[in-house]
Amino acid sequence: MGRQEEVILEMKDVKVHFHLDEGVLKAVDGVDLRIKRGKTLGIVGESGCGKSVTSQALLRIVPKPGEVQGKILLYRGGKDGTDEPVDLVKLDPRGKQIRDIRGGEIAMIFQEPMKAFSPIHTIGNQIIEAILLHTTDDKEEAYRLGVNILQKVGMSNPEQRMGEYPHQLSGGMRQRAMIAMALSCNPSILIADEPTTALDVTVQAQVLQLINDLKEKSDTAVIFITHDLGVIAEMSDDVAVMYLGKVVEYTDVDTLFHAPKHPYTKALLNSIPSVSMEKKRLESIEGTVPFPMNLPQGCGFYSRCKHAVDGVCNAADVPLVEVAAGHHVRCLMVESERTEQEVEA
Template sequence: MTPTSIPTATVPGARTPADAVVSVQNLHVEFKTPLGKVNALNGVNFDVPRGRVLGIVGESGCGKSVTARAILQIVEKAGTISKGRILFRSQPDAVDLTSLDPQGREMRSIRGKEISMIFQEPMTSLNPVYTIGDQIEEAVRLHQTRDKDEARRRAVEVLRRVGMPNPEQVARTYPHQLSGGMRQRAMIAMALSCTPTLLIADEPTTALDVTTEAQILQLMRDLQAESGMSIMFITHSMGVVAQLCDDVVVMYLGRVVERAPVDDLFYNPKHPYTISLLRSIPRIGVGRGQPLESMKGGVPDPYSTVPGCPFHPRCPSAMKGVCDTVVPIEAPVEGGVDGHGVRCHLYPGCTPLDVAVDTVSEREEEE
């Protein structure tokens, strides 16, 4: 018998938006290493809307993949969730995933069935000694049916669903016998085999050529529209975000610095980091013969602690005495669309009230 309900760790009346399948609240993840402690996430907050595609963007090291692994409770051994909650709502009551044993029955019944993940490099995620069909059948038999013939039939069907040519033959092949694009389709098939509520895609098109990337993105969009599932799409590419996502979360150094519907983010960006990311996108016919705009500096060393706003050492608009000492809080954008929030001292509501009063007083004294 496959467990389908979660009798423990439910949070009756938990404060999550009715249209959110996952709500990440004040999430902190730290890693203990021989060189010291690394704070990978420093109070991450965002919701994954039900039936929509949420893009997570940011430079390497900003915490995108750690957030995804924390949701699935597969953070590496050295890492721990030190604070916060991850509320998953598949039933009337929400389940706090951080309170579940990562290897316990409740979490294992969610992982793979309710929440699935497509990893960045399929060749290192697929088992080389088992056929593609065997690996898909394993997930089906674990969560849906123990009948071998039915599991095999479903494996072939899901391969056909993701556009795999000759799915019966592919089910009998090994990962090394497939091209990069076909391996990625096989990974998507495995993730979709149990019809999850949430699909997490961790840069699934990074190693693919542009033609195959376009096919995979269109496939994911078609499957999302067909099944109504939610997708959390992690990427470096703002072009991919524009093509695939409905909402966007921008992360920097373990924090969410801006979140907005995709159109508003592109046409009305607020945070200096978001603006810099958008300006670095190459455009045909614009600035011909001139170097692309780039961001100065680099992501700080993970073992160092940056006081104040983590982006202030690279920010062209940083205010001395504020940005380098006070951590901004998130606030809605004045006059912006619903759901557009920013964490930057340049905007009203982002500076803690007591700090804002002190700053105004100091300026008046100087004048």
């Protein structure tokens, strides 16, 4: 398996720090991920764990005073005349090169389309603008492509919708229009940041099916960000569980649901209701995610973990360790169990 043939984007020790008067806010603190062509990487975690900021770092749209560090390598397969990857961190966030990539090769479905769309421009105007920037200079062709992509995402009367404003569309239609704009330039990577938030169950299922269908037809890599583990189970091939700006568990979706290792992942899975539970109370994770500034040493989950050991889990920062083939966990207890098993064997 050649890396350039399968892995399309790689994050190495990516950090997003906000230098404030009170100190350094570490929204993302050393993330390592690999996104594969034609596959879906699910990123899951509580609100405030760094999921959306990670996606902003990929597009280099982190708001000031945020600073992106590390490496974000985009493997373009010779599109720029070379097989060498492009490090997005080294690019000027306002430069031509990143502007060509943003929306063209890497597109994003934002969490709230009502805020992401301009309220004073029609849906068609905004989709056509993206097509003119990345695909063609012909306005008539851009219009035809815009109508075609709206039709592909299941929008009724696409010609009429092209002339309507965001407030004239329902929530489901706005989300479809947002997906259409993201897919209008055939991106290699699609970032979906909680695309089903605030949608009813029927529309949610349609949107998820649409993303899956388009991924299969176009061989697009998808980064699916959500807090809903049910959606992760349906959509993802690989899953990264984030907590306090770090990846605490990273493996394929089947392993995550059938053999989770990190206490935080187990707690998340135990909080999902099931039909067989009868009157049993759901487990809850006590406490809240700590504010990511001036944090003490040790595991970020230490203050909420039922299995934490004083003097061990809070003594030093915990590395992300491969405990089995393709299964990475950031937990000293899991690493200790693995070591003991190896010694016994």
